[in-house]
Amino acid sequence: MSLETNAMEVLRQTSRTFYLSIIRLPAPLKEAITSAYLSFRAIDEIEDHAHLDKLTKISLLSDISREYQIQCINPGNRFYTALQACRDHLPEVTNRLDEWMNLAPKPIAPRIFKGCAEMAKLMAYWVGKDWRIRTRGDLDQYTFGVAGTVGVLLSDLWIWYDGTHSRREDAIGFGRGLQAVNILRNRPEDLTRGVDFFPHGWAEDDIAFYARCNLAQANAYVDALPSGAIQDFCRTPLTLAYATLDALARGESKLSRIDVLELIGQKEVRLKTEVSSSKLICQGHSVEDVIVSCSEEHLGAPVCHHHRIRFDKAATLREMEEVILVNEKDEVVGIEEKIKAHLLGALHRAFSIFIFNSEGQLLLQKRTSTKYHSKGLWSNTCCGHPRFGESMAQASRRRLSEEMGFDCELREIFEFVYRAELDDGLTEHEYDHVLVGNFDGTPNPSRNEVDDWKWVDLPTLKRDLQENPEEHTYWFRIGLEMLIESMKSVEFSYMPREASSKLDHNIAQPPPFDSYPKRSSDESK
Numbered sequence: 001m002s003l004e005t006n007a008m009e010v011l012r013q014t015s016r017t018f019y020l021s022i023i024r025l026p027a028p029l030k031e032a033i034t035s036a037y038l039s040f041r042a043i044d045e046i047e048d049h050a051h052l053d054k055l056t057k058i059s060l061l062s063d064i065s066r067e068y069q070i071q072c073i074n075p076g077n078r079f080y081t082a083l084q085a086c087r088d089h090l091p092e093v094t095n096r097l098d099e100w101m102n103l104a105p106k107p108i109a110p111r112i113f114k115g116c117a118e119m120a121k122l123m124a125y126w127v128g129k130d131w132r133i134r135t136r137g138d139l140d141q142y143t144f145g146v147a148g149t150v151g152v153l154l155s156d157l158w159i160w161y162d163g164t165h166s167r168r169e170d171a172i173g174f175g176r177g178l179q180a181v182n183i184l185r186n187r188p189e190d191l192t193r194g195v196d197f198f199p200h201g202w203a204e205d206d207i208a209f210y211a212r213c214n215l216a217q218a219n220a221y222v223d224a225l226p227s228g229a230i231q232d233f234c235r236t237p238l239t240l241a242y243a244t245l246d247a248l249a250r251g252e253s254k255l256s257r258i259d260v261l262e263l264i265g266q267k268e269v270r271l272k273t274e275v276s277s278s279k280l281i282c283q284g285h286s287v288e289d290v291i292v293s294c295s296e297e298h299l300g301a302p303v304c305h306h307h308r309i310r311f312d313k314a315a316t317l318r319e320m321e322e323v324i325l326v327n328e329k330d331e332v333v334g335i336e337e338k339i340k341a342h343l344l345g346a347l348h349r350a351f352s353i354f355i356f357n358s359e360g361q362l363l364l365q366k367r368t369s370t371k372y373h374s375k376g377l378w379s380n381t382c383c384g385h386p387r388f389g390e391s392m393a394q395a396s397r398r399r400l401s402e403e404m405g406f407d408c409e410l411r412e413i414f415e416f417v418y419r420a421e422l423d424d425g426l427t428e429h430e431y432d433h434v435l436v437g438n439f440d441g442t443p444n445p446s447r448n449e450v451d452d453w454k455w456v457d458l459p460t461l462k463r464d465l466q467e468n469p470e471e472h473t474y475w476f477r478i479g480l481e482m483l484i485e486s487m488k489s490v491e492f493s494y495m496p497r498e499a500s501s502k503l504d505h506n507i508a509q510p511p512p513f514d515s516y517p518k519r520s521s522d523e524s525k
Contacts, residue, residue, distance in 0.1 A: 007034050007103055009343055014041055014093055021236045023339070024370070025229050028105040029161045032112065033233075035104035036153060039116045042094040044146075047123045050193065051089060054127060060086060061124035064097070068117035071101060071109075108160045115153040119146065131195045139199050139210070143176040143183075151175035151221075158230055166221060173217025174234070180211035181241045185254055208245055215241060323348040323385045326431050328417060335388055342373070345419065345427030351396050352432055352479045353382040353410065357440045357455060364461075365404065365445065366452040367473070373422045376451065379473040380480065396435050404453070405444030410435040413486055420474040434479055458484070 011034055012019040022033050046052065046060050063082045070078070079097035087095055104112045122145030133139050151171035158164040183190075183197045184207045190197060198207060218238050225231040240255065247255050323341050325334040326349050341348050355363040363381045367374055382403045386395035392412060401407050412435045419429040443453055456464075461480075465472060 003099060003103055004031060004034075005343060007038060007100065009340075010093060010096070011038060012340065012343075014038070018236075020339075021233050025233060029157065029229070031103055032105050032108050032157055032161075035100050035109075036112050036115065036150075036157075038093060038100040038103075039097060039112070040119060040150065042097050042100065043116065043120050043123060045091050045094045047127060049089070052086065054130075056086065057127045058124045061120045061127065065117045065120035065124065068101075068113045068120065071113045108157065111153065111156050111160070115149060118149050122146065122149070131197060133197050134200050136199055136210075139197070140176070142197065143179045143214075144172060147175035147179035148172035149175070154234075158225070161230075164226060164230060166224060170217045170221035170224070173214040174221045174238070177211055177214030177216075177218045178237050178241050180207060180214055181244050184208060184211060184248060185244055188253070204248070208249070211241070211245060321385070322388065323350075324388055325349075328431070330415070330431050338385065342422075342426040342428065345429045347417070347429045347431060348385065350383065350385050350430040350432050351392060351399075351435060352380050352475060353396055353400055353435050353437065354479070354483060355381040355400075355404075355408070355437050355439050357438070359455075359457075361455040361457050362461060363404075363439070363443065364454055364456055365450045368447075368449060368451045370448070373426050373428070374473045377473045378471055379476045383475070392433055392435075396433075400437075403446055403449045405446065406439060406441060408437045408439045410437040414482065416478065416482055418475060418478050422474070428475065430475065432475060432479065434483060436483070 008019070008023060011022060015037075018037060022030060022037065025033055043061065043064060046057055046064075049057065052060070060083065064079065067078050067082055070076075079101070083090060083095060083097065101109075101113070126142055126145065131142070133142055148171075151174040152168055154174075155166045155168055155171040158166060184204060187198075187204070215238065218241075222231060222234045222238055225234060244255050321338050322335045323338050324332055325336055325341065325346055327333050327347070330349065332349075336344075336346055336348070340346075357363070364378050365381060366378050367376060369375045382396075382400045384395060384399035384403075386392055390398075393410065396410050397407055400410070412433055415431065415433050417429075417431050419427065422428050445453055465477060465480075469477060
């Protein structure tokens, strides 16, 4: 397993929320953010450790800060030695600091190391002060050290990646606002361990106001970013941060998993504000399509004025679905989260649909750029995964309607298994059921699923596959070749005989793959 793939799995276990945001980023930005996030999380685990004493925390954090400073001029794997005395007491994410450092792209690695060194040094300082925060100035200093510096680092990463510039003051507000929400949400636990981040005389309402003032800067920061992967990445924590503030204002201790899933299930965010008694009060909101995951984490919702934010809800929900794990006889052996199955390369049940019209043309779709793999590629009419307890007939027609906006009778023709290494460190390993249908109408595809569609005759498609194989999905090239072959031996009622007879069935071959036909569709499972 590659370092990147392994890091993404640790990231998923550490923070499912940030995992779903980070995995969508393009390389090499994804590797840079992953390196920085896991490094920061590793450092934070030392500061928050329940069983390490004060002097040990200071020593570890100071050593880590020095090692990161040395890395900037003399790279080398030295964190193992620095952490050795406490390794048995530290979590995996901390013990693997050398790996997260090595994941950073070399051109930007020194900047990431500098940010990590600053954070470790400032955390050691606040541990030494027993986190005593007496004034607003102290609070500003603390939230800058543990979160505002992260905002500044992100701004530098945007410049490095594609030249995107942003206001550093707003970037600091972005980090401070998120950290203030953390302080408010985690107050009961912090008091239990003897830590109070509230300035003297401040109550929950004061911290909430402080958070909203900084999140207003965060709104400006995100709004000024160009639309695309970077802006979407920043929207996620902002969206859940506001939602968490609203939940706390209602007397709830945090956002529940149900709350988060409800946020994901809506389509837009609109927040109205009112200034009253020097407090910003968000009166109402309706959140949709948030790229986010799980329960224990909070991250926020948009702005204190009329504002709309769109996210790819459908893609996110699909990535949170579970797939059916099978053996090479298509017998069920388990269930796994969809993303994890693709990270591990676990064999799972899937289907591919090929729809022809009465002229023998095949309906193709172009996958959206928001897909978590094979983005923007042309593929067969529709693909998907059956849910547990759902028949292949039910699943295939459900998915056809969801993706392409129509329904028709489908016939399963054959099955095959393939394995392919894809982008983003994912592996597609599927027991694929191929179904065929006929439709002469006009598709009405979901814009969350499909960027474009077209009817194409098979001779033209053959030429396109030979000339531009990289523009088509791997499984489509495999499945189409086998489908064309099956037309010679199976009664095929979905294409006019004259169209099929004219076809040269030697479709462009994909790279070597592990695939083979399975049972015919009429065999029992």
